Amino acid sequence: MVAEAATTMDLGGGLAVVTGGANGIGQACAVQFARSGAEVVVIDRDEAGLSVTGDRIRELGGKAHAIVGDCTSREFLRESFARIESDLRPVEILLNNVGQSARERASEFWCSEPEVWDDMIDLNLKSMMMCTRLVVPGMRERQRGKIISIASEAAYMGSEGVAEYAAAKAGVIGLTRSVARELAPFHVNVNAVCPGPIRTAAADRLPIWQKYLDETPMGFAGLPQDIANAVTFFASDMSRYVTGQALIVNGGRWWV
Numbered sequence: 001m002v003a004e005a006a007t008t009m010d011l012g013g014g015l016a017v018v019t020g021g022a023n024g025i026g027q028a029c030a031v032q033f034a035r036s037g038a039e040v041v042v043i044d045r046d047e048a049g050l051s052v053t054g055d056r057i058r059e060l061g062g063k064a065h066a067i068v069g070d071c072t073s074r075e076f077l078r079e080s081f082a083r084i085e086s087d088l089r090p091v092e093i094l095l096n097n098v099g100q101s102a103r104e105r106a107s108e109f110w111c112s113e114p115e116v117w118d119d120m121i122d123l124n125l126k127s128m129m130m131c132t133r134l135v136v137p138g139m140r141e142r143q144r145g146k147i148i149s150i151a152s153e154a155a156y157m158g159s160e161g162v163a164e165y166a167a168a169k170a171g172v173i174g175l176t177r178s179v180a181r182e183l184a185p186f187h188v189n190v191n192a193v194c195p196g197p198i199r200t201a202a203a204d205r206l207p208i209w210q211k212y213l214d215e216t217p218m219g220f221a222g223l224p225q226d227i228a229n230a231v232t233f234f235a236s237d238m239s240r241y242v243t244g245q246a247l248i249v250n251g252g253r254w255w256v
């Protein structure tokens, strides 16, 4: 007998971890998780941004915890997740959000530097692999959990000047689909959200930002909240029958 499907996006007091949640998309997701009833742990290297996220959550009457550090350090991630489980409780929702393109070190691939490839793959793919690896055994054992990773439309469409970033994000989708297959029998959902142009402080600095907007059929850049709304669907039991998916949220740019 299958239990009834959920009818709200209520996160039911579950413990959520958000990486890179001190700014932009991660901050909007952390706040939306709290608004939807989750207790939230935010991990980021930006201490000032972490307190802004924490204040926004507490203003809503939610519970927030901050951990400061570098998400490319496996040792730091191991210690952080161990502390979360011992000081709080098991993680029910993991949002792998931390990531960025090479920005000032970006170049067309023909003149790119292998050190930049390493950094981009460490940050955008291996950090997500590590966090996923750390929560999966507990979720599998409890037969409960949601893992959501932020990829990018660049994984599908490519993006000039950031090939290594697009390659890492395509890896996130492969990771998502594979872990989803492994965990489906254990009722753990694993999905990805692939943003297009989203108005954050970082995105506004991109030299090809205007070109992105010109190519967006809906004619405007999405907001971090647009991604938070998609992510919260995957974090809630409303998506219990959805796994291994990569949802593109980009104002129709996939038509281009």
Ligand SMILES: NC(=O)c1ccc[n+]([C@@H]2O[C@H](COP(=O)([O-])OP(=O)(O)OC[C@H]3O[C@@H](n4cnc5c(N)ncnc54)[C@H](O)[C@@H]3O)[C@@H](O)[C@H]2O)c1
Pocket: 019, 020, 021, 022, 023, 024, 025, 026, 043, 044, 045, 046, 049, 069, 070, 071, 072, 097, 098, 099, 100, 101, 123, 150, 151, 152, 153, 194, 195, 196, 197, 198, 199, 200, 201, 202, 203
């Ligand atoms: N904004 C967009 O248009 C867009 C489009 C597609 C995908 N994305 C993806 O969405 C996610 C969030 O992007 P955003 O635009 O909100 O970026 P952002 O730069 O506004 O926020 C990223 C956060 O990650 C943190 N961070 C970066 N490196 C870190 C590290 N090594 N350790 C700990 N924290 C670190 C930063 O301090 C920051 O708080 C990323 O995975 C990004 O690739 C964004």
